[in-house]
Amino acid sequence: MSDSAQIETAMLDLDRQDHAARPVPDLLFRLGGLIVLASLVLMVAGPWLTPFDIGRPSDDIMLPPPDLLAVPHLLLQVVTRAPHDPIHWFGTDSAGLDVFSRVLAAPRADVTIAVGANLFSLVVGSLIGLFAGTARPWLANLTMRLSDLVQAFPVFITGMILVTLAGRSNSTIVVTLALLYTPIYVRLTRSEVLTQRNRGFIDAARALGKNEAAIALRHVLPNALAPAMIQASVTIGFAILMTAGLSFVGAGVRPPTPEWGLMIAAGADGIVQAEWWPSVFPGIAISITVFGYAAFGNGLERRHAR
Amino acid sequence: MLSFIGRRLLTAGVQLIGLALVVFFAIRLLPADPVARLVGLNASPDAYQSSKHSLGLDRPLLVQLGAYLGVTPGSSGLLEGDLGRSWVTGDPITKEIRRTLPVTLELITSSFVLAFIVSVPLGMLCALRPGGVADKVTFSYSLFAGSQPEFWWGLLFIYLFFAVLGWAPPPLGRLDPMLTPPPAVTGFITVDSLLAGNMATFRDGVHHLMLPVLTKVFVLSGPIVKMVRQNMVRVLASDYVLYDQACGLKPRRIAVIALKNALVPALTLLGVLYGYILGGAVLIETVFSLGGIGQYAVRSVLAFDYPAIQAVVLVIAMISLFVYLTLDVVHAMLDARLRA
Numbered sequence: 001m002s003d004s005a006q007i008e009t010a011m012l013d014l015d016r017q018d019h020a021a022r023p024v025p026d027l028l029f030r031l032g033g034l035i036v037l038a039s040l041v042l043m044v045a046g047p048w049l050t051p052f053d054i055g056r057p058s059d060d061i062m063l064p065p066p067d068l069l070a071v072p073h074l075l076l077q078v079v080t081r082a083p084h085d086p087i088h089w090f091g092t093d094s095a096g097l098d099v100f101s102r103v104l105a106a107p108r109a110d111v112t113i114a115v116g117a118n119l120f121s122l123v124v125g126s127l128i129g130l131f132a133g134t135a136r137p138w139l140a141n142l143t144m145r146l147s148d149l150v151q152a153f154p155v156f157i158t159g160m161i162l163v164t165l166a167g168r169s170n171s172t173i174v175v176t177l178a179l180l181y182t183p184i185y186v187r188l189t190r191s192e193v194l195t196q197r198n199r200g201f202i203d204a205a206r207a208l209g210k211n212e213a214a215i216a217l218r219h220v221l222p223n224a225l226a227p228a229m230i231q232a233s234v235t236i237g238f239a240i241l242m243t244a245g246l247s248f249v250g251a252g253v254r255p256p257t258p259e260w261g262l263m264i265a266a267g268a269d270g271i272v273q274a275e276w277w278p279s280v281f282p283g284i285a286i287s288i289t290v291f292g293y294a295a296f297g298n299g300l301e302r303r304h305a306r
Numbered sequence: 307m308l309s310f311i312g313r314r315l316l317t318a319g320v321q322l323i324g325l326a327l328v329v330f331f332a333i334r335l336l337p338a339d340p341v342a343r344l345v346g347l348n349a350s351p352d353a354y355q356s357s358k359h360s361l362g363l364d365r366p367l368l369v370q371l372g373a374y375l376g377v378t379p380g381s382s383g384l385l386e387g388d389l390g391r392s393w394v395t396g397d398p399i400t401k402e403i404r405r406t407l408p409v410t411l412e413l414i415t416s417s418f419v420l421a422f423i424v425s426v427p428l429g430m431l432c433a434l435r436p437g438g439v440a441d442k443v444t445f446s447y448s449l450f451a452g453s454q455p456e457f458w459w460g461l462l463f464i465y466l467f468f469a470v471l472g473w474a475p476p477p478l479g480r481l482d483p484m485l486t487p488p489p490a491v492t493g494f495i496t497v498d499s500l501l502a503g504n505m506a507t508f509r510d511g512v513h514h515l516m517l518p519v520l521t522k523v524f525v526l527s528g529p530i531v532k533m534v535r536q537n538m539v540r541v542l543a544s545d546y547v548l549y550d551q552a553c554g555l556k557p558r559r560i561a562v563i564a565l566k567n568a569l570v571p572a573l574t575l576l577g578v579l580y581g582y583i584l585g586g587a588v589l590i591e592t593v594f595s596l597g598g599i600g601q602y603a604v605r606s607v608l609a610f611d612y613p614a615i616q617a618v619v620l621v622i623a624m625i626s627l628f629v630y631l632t633l634d635v636v637h638a639m640l641d642a643r644l645r646a
Binding site: 028148149152153154155156157158160161162164165166167237238241244245248249250251261264268271272273274276279280283286287290291293294295298 | 321324325328332333336337338446449450452453454455457458459461462464465468469470476477581582584585586588589592593600603604607608610615618619622623626627
């Protein structure tokens with residue numbers, strides 16, 4: 001068993017036990033929520049908001065970003081609409097592409113993949129989890145052992161293998177991540193189903209003569225979904241990390257798609273020559289985004305526990 | 307105790323066999339053409355066919371499986387511990403893994419130990435006054451560190467410590483190319499240097515490990531701090547701690563007593579974490595060109611080198627399961643309730 005999200009799951013379990021003493025400032029939760037919202041807006045609209053064409057290089061190759069001291073002056077020019085040259089806020093890369101525009105456009109790839117994969121595994125995983133929580137013991141056991149088997153694969157390397165051999169495309173990444181993350185949701189939903197199953201309203205439904213399948217779908221599942229939804233916020237962050245990582249080693253999104261991991265990889269050679277900007281800015285974007293999802297998930301979890 | 311270990315070994319064995327079968331079939335069912343990748347797109351149909359034949363890919367799937375497992379007479383296979391030969395280099399994969407695996411193990415084991423040493427006091431600091439300023443700051447830090455792209459932090463550290471400050475060596479391997487590596491005994495550069503009494507290579511090896519380990523420690527400290535904190539909070543709320551307080555023991559003394567009990571349940575989680583970073587060493591090795599099993603995996607996957615891919619997945623899963631099992635056994639020895 002080797003999976004960061006699984007560690008997260010184990011930790012959420014621990015969290016639940018000491019929520020009274022949780023110290024996360026409310027600030028972190030709100031900050032996380034804002035970041036999540038911004039990433040979703042960019043996922044939808046990012047490519048339309050870019051100041052430069054993300055595919056057409058300018059003549060300035062490896063142009064550094066403007067000096068920090070010059071930024072207020074440049075901002076003033078933009079705000080007052082004074083005539084000025086187009087500004088490359090984050091500089092340009094070795095092909096002459098505007099780094100700022102590409103950082104803005106990248107969530108279309110990264111966030112879409114991460115959200116898509118998690119929706120996929122949330123739906124499939126919680127249905128399997130419901131099944132494993134209500135089926136006959138031997139069937140439930142078999143399901144859980146299969147889920148264990150999937151979790152025994154080293155996540156990153158398996159991701160690399162599946163994406164590369166299935167043909168690198170955004171949809172294969174979504175399916176691969178969904179497959180790797182499904183066991184997390186199976187496990188979470190199942191344990192929640194097991195506790196929900198014995199509650200009074202379930203007995204009441206049974207006494208009313210409803211059949212077991214209807215009870216499971218209509219009454220147990222909706223009440224057992226909360227932990228899985230909270231987990232999704234954390235796992236979406238990890239899926240963004242994984243997408244960027246896969247692309248970084250050449251086993252993910254194909255160039256020239258604007259994608260954070262690809263941008264970091266393309267700028268990596270410049271790092272040793274102190275040309276930092278093509279790699280550093282997309283990295284900051286990943287750093288902030290994934291932290292946002294983690295903080296938001298943590299806050300949600302704390303609220304749920306109260 | 308023995309039956310506990312036996313049962314766990316059996317489960318692990320079944321899991322590994324299942325894993326081997328799944329990997330074998332999965333990579334053959336996916337729509338990739340390893341022959342075309344090997345001979346190139348301009349190869350003649352004859353060359354394509356002969357290459358396909360020499361790789362054994364023209365045989366039925368079950369015959370290929372038999373050869374892989376080594377049940378076909380006259381060939382050795384997985385069941386005898388033979389991982390086959392790489393399609394790219396033609397070398398035995400066992401040899402290639404013996405060369406690359408220690409690199410990864412050296413990196414992650416040292417990172418793991420250091421991260422633990424750094425994180426335990428931090429986690430305790432949080433737990434002693436939950437909700438205090440130190441707790442809030444450390445908790446935010448661990449949330450942040452636990453959600454970072456490590457390959458990017460590696461590059462950032464290279465920029466800072468190599469390109470700007472000049473403190474670190476260039477990120478090109480484990481040792482200065484001018485130095486002769488010590489004779490390989492364990493495969494760990496640092497340990498081998500000490501065994502050979504070669505302080506120059508030892509210092510250089512440590513120097514080259516500095517940045518990758520720093521990156522790993524930073525990323526790893528996030529989850530470990532969180533884990534220590536949560537276990538400590540729970541233990542500190544227990545009755546015997548209350549009793550210790552009633553007896554008038556000093557807080558520091560109580561913290562030491564509680565730490566032992568807080569760390570035991572953490573063992574299992576540490577096992578999971580170790581397996582996770584073993585599989586995730588790919589990125590950091592790529593950034594620093596360390597040539598460990600992670601980079602070997604990237605090379606094999608991108609070249610469609612099926613035998614090597616199968617071997618890497620199996621070896622990494624095996625080590626993870628072994629670490630997991632060992633920690634479970636230690637856990638059971640420390641906590642009699644688990645032995646049932």
